[in-house]
């Protein structure tokens with residue numbers, strides 16, 4: 361395997377966690393999963409975004425920082441590859457959408473300090489799905505606090521992610537996941553596994569699923 365640290369990204373409900381589980385199994389990789397359900401501010405944020413955005417974003421950043429630092433400290437002798445279902449920068453991208461300008465500037469200062477101390481993945485897999493499909497997935501998994509996420513929020517998150525990936529020329533396997541079924545369709549997973557075996561320059565590389 362060419363890559364030692366693979367991060368999967370995408371909008372809310374894009375299917376990051378499912379793909380992370382499957383890839384980690386296939387690659388015998390260490391799995392690092394976001395622990396969003398431990399964030400006590402998340403349900404409150406969806407009820408009242410303005411009031412809870414700042415503590416929500418701080419909590420996510422602190423937790424992810426700790427998780428990635430711990431990961432660096434504890435090397436696994438039997439698993440040389442790590443797959444995570446998030447990128448540390450995710451905190452900053454969500455914060456950009458959710459915080460007012462002044463708070464965002466403060467947040468960014470803290471982010472920059474922490475960001476210097478963790479490692480960036482060798483490659484990002486970005487799952488791109490249209491908002492209607494994301495909403496369908498969100499309804500299907502039925503987390504109560506997510507049931508009235510506006511389309512506009514999902515659009516904003518999507519734009520922020522894609523803008524970031526383009527601007528920073530990040531080595532990205534960009535997958536049109538509108539009809540993805542990694543769980544039940546081996547061919548879909550194979551597209552990702554083959555992409556991970558190919559030589560890729562920095563920047564975005566588009567893959568469609570059969």
Ligand SMILES: Nc1ncnc2c1ncn2[C@@H]1O[C@H](COP(=O)(O)OP(=O)(O)OP(=O)(O)O)[C@@H](O)[C@H]1O
Nearest residue numbers: 371372373374375376377378396420450451454506
């Ligand atoms: N920094 C953040 N700010 C606000 N909300 C966040 C942030 N990070 C995660 N969340 C929320 O936490 C929940 C889980 O997020 P996430 O998108 O990572 O997982 P997911 O939707 O379960 O992913 P997938 O379905 O692709 O596996 C979502 O409601 C998401 O909006």
